Amino acid sequence: MRSAILASLACASLLIGGVWIGQNVNLLPTDASINAPVYDELFKVLFTIGTILFVGMAGLVVYSLIQFRRKPGELGDGLPIEGNLSLEIFWTAVPAIVVLFVGIYSYDIYDRMGGMQPLHHEMHRHETSNVQERIWGGIGSGTVERTEEIQTDTLPIEVIAQQFAFLFHYPKGDILSGELHVPTNQPVSMRMESKDVIHAFWVPEFRLKQDVIPGQPTILNFTPTKPGRYPIICAELCGPYHGGMRSSVVVESAEDYQDWFKKNSKDTILDS
Amino acid sequence: MTIALPPNDQESPRELQPKGWLRYFSFSLDHKVIGLQYLVCGFIFYLIGGALASAIRVELASPVSDFMARDVYNQVLTLHGTIMIFLWIVPVVNGAFGNYLIPFYVGARDMAFPRLNAVAFWLIPPAGLMLISSYFITGAAQSGWTAYPPLSITTPEAGQIIWILSVLLLGGSSIFGGINFIATILKLRRPGLQLMQLPMYCWAMLGTSILVVLSTPVLAGTLVLLSFDIVAHTGFFNPVLGGNVIVYQHLFWFYSHPAVYIMVLPAFGLVSEILPVHSRKPLFGYATMVYSIMAIVVLGLVVWAHHMFTSGTPPWMRLFFTIATSFIAVPTGIKFFNWVATLWGGRISLNSAVLFSCGFIINFVLGGITGVALAQVPFDVHVHDTYFVVAHFHYIVYGGSVFVIFSSIYHWYPKFTGRMLNENIGRFHFLITFIGFNLCFLPQHWLGLNGMPRRVAEYDPQFTFINQISSVGALLMALSTLPFLWNVIHSAFKGPLAGDNPWRALTPEWLTSSPPPVENWTGQAPLVIEPYGYGKEHKEQINETTANTNSEKKNQ
Structure with a gap:
């Protein structure tokens, strides 16, 4: 008892x-x-x-x-219990x-998290007109979590990974940057491709990772929420400088992002 | 079965084999000699792999790459993984203990194919030497033990090709061993011995060997294709030539996930032999233990893509492999509950063998829990390829398999040598191994969750302190080998004589002299139908009389 x-x-x-x-x-x-x-x-x-x-x-x-x-001096066996259904x-x-x-x-x-959503990529469709592309990945484009304040238009970014750096290309404005700049609360859709070996795009603060594969584009969607500077880490062994293959993602307010965008954009210079 | 026949004392062909210590360096056909050859050879490779691990932990004691060149670091981590898996754990839990114990357990005088057995062992030293010498001659492979293309195609060719050749040889050795175990267990059983009366290690080895025979050829084929890509510039896995790198990952993990079960299922079997003896109780739930081994074998073949959740895998595939992988926890859990139930109510001797086995249970439960977590896609996309995974699999293969190897050495050393090990040194060895191991790998879970990827020589300085704790743990693990080595070598010459059956065990290997004679029994093999009949006085007497046939008249 x-x-x-x-x-x-x-x-x-x-x-x-x-x-x-x-x-x-x-x-x-x-x-x-x-x-x-x-x-x-x-x-x-x-x-x-x-x-x-x-x-x-x-x-x-x-x-x-x-x-x-077994206490000292004990020689006997335990109980012969062989099982109990x-x-x-x-x-x-x-x-x-x-x-x-x-x-x-x-x-x-x-x-x-959006893992079960079909992978639409209107933003990148123009490039895939001739061949049916195998696009995999795509976690992180959840709609359930979206609230009023989150914008509906997606920011497309093309990611090129190579030994030993990430390059971010913004088709809107034709910006090529070694650092990722994204505004808060706007969904980002990244189309990633590697030029040489397999890399992986990982931002621990976003809890997201997707391999960047040569010969086969992958998609990663996310919506940043907190302003700050977070590390981008390559998580797939890619050669001697794998440990040094890092960059940062700068999550900033919509205004700060617009400033950065205007400063670097090639299109806006033409427009203004 | 010719082997089951009583031996011809005078004109035995075994007389042609060398005697004494020389036989351990010969092409001996005796399964016990081959078993010990596997064990000692594996342990030497363990020391080399351990030295490489120490080099990795020294490099990681500081956040910058300062101890060795970056490409050397990649060579070291590739060699560490390859040596520990293919030259230490797989050969020892299968080859060493399998060869030594299985013929005893089925009541045979040797394995089904003794020559194939010797060939399987003698493939290992040249493969290992070739792999290690590549570091000094051409530079070793740098693409990790997974050798993912295109990295393995673009790194220096010579090292990668030597790596492929040695893994092919080791895979061949493993397949030869697997065929031999299946044949021995199914076909060489002593008349009257039922399958469901076999000691649990036989079931573990049967399951493991099925996995070896089904999955290792896939790895071999894949590596041959990879070598074509490197040498003949074919395009199987080379995206520049239209190849697909994801196909390699599927083929590789089709072997390499079952490889984890090839490393732990025999360990499960060994623990099932050790615990009942020292807790003086029957193994709890024999039948469910057998079914759970077979369930692990079947499920183990259909979970490989959980290693690829962040590479190119469509959503349905992610879901299927999440569920299949999670369900492996059920049969594995059954085994752990049964071991605890075996301990419960026993008369447990707290010796080194039991301590290492219980250390195994505790470590493996933690590794299993992180394993179920890693099987969940949304969890894995954050921690995949990080130190969380490094911690998880070291809890499985070191905290699991290596702890069991030590436990088994403490348990069977009296059988191997006829002498006892020093128990106090053994318990001390357990204590520092257990503390060192947990100090080394427990903090690595946190490192992975917070942003440290695996296979890096340099890292974010915020992780320095935790990495240094981990390195101190690695130092303790390295030091813990010294008392063990002293114990094993000293006791071989000076240890107290063990007698035939120091543990009063009931499994058949103890019912002959220690060390056993060349063909295992001078008389007929005893019929042991209750290998775990502890606590049953009358049964013990029956076994006693069977055992006495040894000392009685020879030849029937």
Whole structure:
């Protein structure tokens, strides 16, 4: 009876502790795009479940080692228990339910991030007139999260990756930049292609990554939300200077972005 | 089966084999000699791979590239990965323990194809030497152990070709071994021994060998095509010539994800042998353990594309592989719950073998949890190719497989040598390995989440402190090898004599002398139908009498 109470107390504190840790321990950098808070939601759930499972299993192992250790002078065997069908069913069903829940939940998250949307790319269509292109990627164009303040027109950018730099080309204004400038709350659609080997475009604060592949364009959509300067990191081994293949993305207010755009644009000089 | 026949004492062909220590350097056909050849050879490569890992951690102790040249760093990380996977873990958990134990477990005198077995081992030293010497002669491969084109096509050719050749040789060795294990387990069983009475390691090796035979040829074919691209300038994977780099990734991971199970399933089997002996209890849930191994084998073949969530994968494929991968957690979880249930209510000796096995359970549970997280596409797009992944797979292959290899060495050393290891040094070895390992790899999860990609020689200075903690952990891991080496070498000469069965174990390898004679039993092989019958007094007596057939009259 007493051990049953202790065991249920241990379980309860494990559950509460796991939920508390999952909610209060933050292991992630700032969230600076519309899908980053969605990501962090998923992370909290996974972190909570993971903490409970890990502490529970490790606790059981350590407890067994202490409680059932052989005391000096003991020579006998343990109980000849060879199995228990209902226990086996229990610990097949529980992980199956947990995994199913995690799978369905992460599908929902994936959908909210725009992972299930067909990849339309009107912006880039003119280049793909002759061949049916294989365009893959495309997470991060979620519509569900869009609020009133987010503009509907998309900013197209072409990304060229090569050993060991990223180049950003803005078709509107014909700007070629080594640094990515984007305004807050405007969806950005990047069409990326590599000139040599496989690279990957990663902004930890956006929680997004997409490989940049030679001979096969990939698409990455995102909507930045927080002004700031964040690192762009190449995440796929691309040669000796892979570690140095970094750039920054500058997320700025619409006005600051317009200033930058006007200063660098080739079209506006002609217009004015 | 000729091998199942009793031996001819006088005119045995085995007399032609060298005796004494020389046989370990010979083309011996004895499965026990080959097993130990695999083990010692693998351990030497482990020391080399470990030295390379230390070099990587020294480089990463500072955020700038200052310890070695950048291309040398890429060579070092490529060699580290290749050596640890293909020359240490795969040969040792399969070749070493498989060769030593499987014939005992099925009641045979040797493997089904002893010559093929010896050939499989002797492919390894030349392949390993070739791989390592490429560093000194032409410069080693620089494209990581994954050798993704077009990087592997554009980096210096000689090193890459040597890398391909040695991986092909090692893959061949692995396939020979796999065929041999399948044949031995299915066809060389002692009459009267049912499949469902075999020790769990046999099931693990059967499952692993099926994976080896199904998936390794795919890697071999892929690497041959890659070598054509490099040498003959064909365009299979070269986008300049119209090739497709994503196809390579699919073919590569079709082998290399099952390779993870090739490294951990035998480890699962070994733990299933070790825990019941030292906790004096039957293995809990034998049948579910068998089914879960086979479920892992089947699922393991259809999850490869979770390594490619950020490369070219359409949405449906991302979803399918997310779900398939997540479900591997179910059979794997069953195994872990069964091990804990095996410990529960036992009389556990807290010796080095048990500590390393339990360290394995704790490490692997953490690696498994991060594995389920990584299987979720939206989670993976942030942490893919970062230190989070580095931490995850080291929890699987080091915290998992390598801990089990150490546990197994502590458990079977008395059988190998007839002498006991020093337990105090063993427990000390466990303590610093466990602390060093967690200090090295636990912080790397945070590094990955916060923006440190893998395979870099330089990084953002904000990560310096955590990287230094990780490097201190690596130093502890490197130092932990020293007491182990001293223990193993010293005990081989000076350790107390073990007797035939120091652990009072019931599995068949302990029912003969330590070390065992050339054909395993002087008499008939004992029929062990309850390898885990601990706590059943009457059963023990039956086994006792079977074992006594050894010391009784020879030949029937």
